[in-house]
Amino acid sequence: MNKILSNKKVICLFLFPTLLLTAVIIVIPIFISGYYSLLDWDGIGKGIFIGLDNYKELIKDGRFLNSIKNSLLFAAFSLFLQIPFSLLLAIIVANVKKGEKFYRTAYFIPVIISTVVIGQLWQKIYNGDYGLLNSLLGIAGLDNLQQDWLGQEKTALICSFIPILWQYVGYHMLIMYAGVKSLSTEIYEAARIDGASNTQIAFRITIPLLKPILKVCVTFSLIGALKVFDLIYVLTNGGPFFSTEVPSIYMYTTIFDSFNYGYGSAISIFIILECLVFTMLLNLFFRGKEV
16 A cells, blocks of 8 residues: 555546546636636627736726725624634533533534525515514614614625624534544643633633644635625625625626626636635734744
């Protein structure tokens, strides 16, 4: 077995199917989109080469800049709300004496539910006429707070993020939970003998030792927020008045509603570059923390 694994030709043979699929599904479409982004093309007729004009137009496009702002807000919500909350749940569930499996499963259930189903569910919760949220506010005597939550510009964005938080908090929690459970119990026993409290153990032992796991979760959360599409599309379709529109929604409507494939492809290339840049920044950040 060791001889086989040390044979570079065999390694290349086993890697070839994966590399081929990656090239066909990811790499080649990216280069094709990059080419389309240099064209003025409606997706049917012959495209006209216009160079970087689509990218120059993006810089001037107020709607596109607003979509970037929204995606960055989603990213901030994910990093400063979703990740800390998931970490807190992971530490709590990992130290629960009874019902550990139940809580672990319960928090993970939203992850396996279809995003479309979750979008429809939260639409019913937020509905201004018969929604559960307004009904609860009415029962609590807070009728003045009742409103169409997804129909108001001031509330639509935060209301769109809450389902994302609810759906994926269990995903990150489970990854962190596995990391917490993999830590040696001897470290915790030594800390308790020295008189460390649960809070001190969490901040001085658990979290520092979970840095590699946190790096993975932060990367997944950030990239997921920057390219979020399906849940926003189901909930608001970018409305009202583009208040919840993100670059992926704008790209979709530009290509399939306005039939502007060149401009939409330029948006897609921006999303790819944005995710790449933020991933590199995260790697530099965590590398600096390790030094």
